[in-house]
Amino acid sequence: MAKVACSHCKLEFDESVMIKKEVNGKECYFCCKGCEGVYELLNSKNLESFYERLGNNKLEPVETKFDDLERFDAPGFYQKYVKTTKEGFKEINLIIEGIHCSACVWLNEKVLHQTPGVIEAVLNYSNHKAKVIWDDDEIKLSKIIETIRAIGYNAYPYDPAIQEEKAKKLRNEYYTRILVAIFATMNIMWIAIAEYTGYFTGMEQSKKNILNIAEFVLATPTLFYSGWIFFRGAYYGLKNRFINMDFLVSAGALLTYLYSIWAMVTHKGEVYFDSVTMIITFVLVGKYLEILSKRQAVDVLDKIIGSTPTELMVITSEGKKLTPIENIEIGSTIELKAGDKVVIDGVLKNGSASFEMSALTGESEPVVKEAGDEILSGSIVLDSKIEYLTTKKANESLLFTINELLSDAVTKKPHIEQLANKISGYFSVIILSIALLTFIGWYFWLGVSFEKALIISISVIVIACPCALGLATPMATLVGISRLAKEGIVFKEARNLETMAKATLLALDKTGTLTQGKPQVVNFIKLKEFDASILYTLSKLSKHPISQGVAKFLQERFSNLKELEANEVKELRAKGVVATINDKRVLGGNLALMQEFNIQIEHKSSNSLYIVAIENEVVAIFELRDTIKANAKEFITSIKKLGIKVAMLTGDKKEVALNVAKELNIEEVYYELLPQDKAALIEKFHQKKEIVVMAGDGINDSIALAKSDIAIAMGSGADVALEVSDVVLLNNSLHSLKHAFILSKKVFHTIKENLALSLLYNSITIPLAVLGFVIPLVAALAMSLSSLIVVGNSFRIFKYKIKD
C-alpha cells in the first residue's frame, strides 16, 4: 500500500491507517489525533508558514494525554522554580521537549509571543532551554504550559541556579576581560614598536610623550579591569595567609605600571606599559583555557526530576484519589498502570508484573516480581496494572535518594591538587623576596640612586614573570585535549588530564562496558527445516532484548527475510510470544513457555534460551548470552601493565559477574550492587587513598561516576551518565580508553617538562637581573621567548606515537 506523509509531523505511514481530512480546502493526512489538532490550530492562527520553515525535517507524533496541569500552579512549584523579576513579572526556565529544528524554535516563540500576558519568551536552539517571563495577573503558568503542549511540544521546569549557569557566567566574564586585554595588548604592541625604534634611533621627547600617554590609556583598563581577577585572587590568597601566583602577577604588573607612570611624568627612563599588558594577557589566557571546558551541569538530571510525577493514585477505603507524593504515608496502597514509573518504594500486594530496572541495575532484561516482592523506585512497570503497599515515604525512597546523591556528588567532586599550583606558591614567595633583597642590596649596600635600584628590582620581577609557568599546564593540556579529541576521546575539563595521569585504580562497569550490553546468540541448534521468515517475524513481535537478539542473528545469518503478517499475537509475561503466522501456530520463548504448551524438550544450558516451535514441534533452539567485547581481555592486561589496578562493579548476579571476571583476569569483583552501593565502593577506594577512574554507561553508574575522580562514559551510555562524566569515549571502544590513559600520562610528562624548562629559564635569567645586567626591555623580550619555548614543547604532544 502507498505510504503518505503526515501533514504535521511528516512521518510516513500506510495510507489506510491515516486520518484523511480537508483543512482550508487542502487535502491532508494525519497519523494521529494529536497531529491533526496541532495542524488545525496552526492554520487557524495563521502560522502555516511553520511548515515551509520545517523543510525536510520530521517531527515526533504529538502526544495528547497529560493530566498534570494543576501542579504548575501549586505554591510549592512556584517557590521552587518561579522567580519574580525587578518589574514584578514572573520568570521561569523551561526545557522544551520535541525541538528538532529552527522551525520548532520559531513556532514556540511565535505562539508564546501571541499569547496575551507573556512578556518575553526566548528559546535557545542549542540546549532547548527557554526563558519565559509573564504577568501572573493575566495568565497562569499552567496556561502557558498548556499552550506549548497544544502545539505538540512539552515543557519541563528546571532550576537555573545550578553550576552550569554559574560556569557560563564565569566563562563570559573571563571572555570579556580577555577581549579587553587582547585589544589593549595588540594596540600597545604597535605603539611599543615605535617606542623601541625611537629608543635606538632617537626620538623627540614631545613625540615620546604622546606615545607614552597612548600606552598609559590602553594599559590602565587592562591592568584594572582584565587584571582584576589577579588582584581578587591575590586578596583571597592573602586572607587565607598564603602567597599565590596571582599575587606575583598582580604585584609585578602593578609595580611596573606605577614605575612607568613615574617615568612618563618625570621623563626619566623608559616606560614599560607593554610589559604590564603582556603579563596580564598571557596569564589570563592561560587561566581562561583552564576554565574553558568546565563541567557541564546535569541538564538531564533536571529532566528526570522535572518529569517525575508529583501525584499518585492512592487507593483508600473510600475509593481512588490522586494524592501529592509528599502526603503519601507509609502503608498506603498505590495503583500503577503499565508504563508508569515507580516513585515510592514498596511491596507488591498481589499478582505479578515485570519491571524494567535498567535505571537501577544496568541490565536491560525485565525482572518479574511476584506478590510480596520488594519494588524499588526508579523501575518502570512494563505489562500490567499493579497495586502495591508503600514501605517508605517519597523523600526516603531510592529514586529521591539517587537524585540527591547525584546532585551532591557533582558539586563535591574530589580535587587532586595540580603540580603547577603547588610549585607556583613557593615560586611567588621566592621571586618577591629576591626582588626585595635586590632593591635593598643595590640601594643601601651599593648606594646607587633610588631610581636605578627600583628599575633593577622591577626587572627581576618582570623577567621572572610567571608567563611560562602559567602557560606550562594549560598549554600542554590544551594540545593534549585536541589530540585526544581527534581519537574520539573528549575530555570535558583540561585539568582532568593530570588527574587521569595520576590514577591508581580503574573501576569498570560490566554490562555495556566490558560486555556488549545486549544478549547475542552464541549457539544455534537447528532441529528441523523451517522458513526463516516465520522465525524472523516472530522474533520481531517482541521488544524483549532476547527476542531482538534473535532477530539480529537471523538478519545476519539468512538473506531474503520478509516480515510476514502475524495474527492472534499474544505475549506471555516472562515466557515468550505466541502468534499465528502463515496459518500456523508459532511459539517462541523459554522452557517455561514450552512447558505451558506441553511440548517435550530437554535442553540444559547456563545461557538464556529462545526456543521456537511451529505447530507444537520444536524447530530451533537459540542460546543467548551477553558476550564480552572482543578486545576486553587484552585491554585489562595492558591497563595492569600501566600500573593501574582494575576492579569490576556490577549490578548483575554473582555467577555471571564471577564468570566474566575470571575470563578477563580481574581479581577485584563486586556484584549485585545498587547505584548507591557502587558509590559507596568508590568512597571506600578513596579512603584507601586511591585515585579512581570509573568507566560506565548507565543511569545506575551515574552516582559512582560523579563520585569518582575521573568519570568516563561510554559513548552510547545513558544521558545522565554522559552528563556527569569527565571523559566521553565517542567510539565506545576499550581501545580508546587505553589511549586516554597513555596520552594523559604523556601530557602530564610534558607538563613536568614545561615546568622544568620555565624554572631553568628563571634560574639563568634571575641572577643576571639581580646583578643589574638586564634592563626591563630585554626582560620583556626574554619573557616572550620563554613562553614560546613552553608552547613549542607542548605541541610535541601532537606528534607523539602510541605504541600498541
Added chain:
Amino acid sequence: MSDNIIAVMLGISTALGAFGLFALIWGIKTGQFDDVNKFLDGARFDGEDELKDAVMMEKKKQEALKRKKEREKNYMPND
C-alpha cells in the same frame, strides 16, 4: 609629522577600535551570541514579521507595566 597629527591619528584609531570592542562586549553581555544556531538562522529567516513581532512584544510589555501600575494605584486594603 607634527605632534598634533600623531596625537589625533592615535586617538581616533584607538577610539574606533574601542568602539568596536564595546559593541562586541555589549553583544556578549546581552546574550546575542549564546545560541549559535539561532544567530545564524536569524540571518536566514528574520524578516519584517520578526521585526513586527519584536515591536509587538515591546508594546505588550509596556502595556502590562502600565496595567500593573494602575492596579497598584487602585489597590485598597480591606478595612
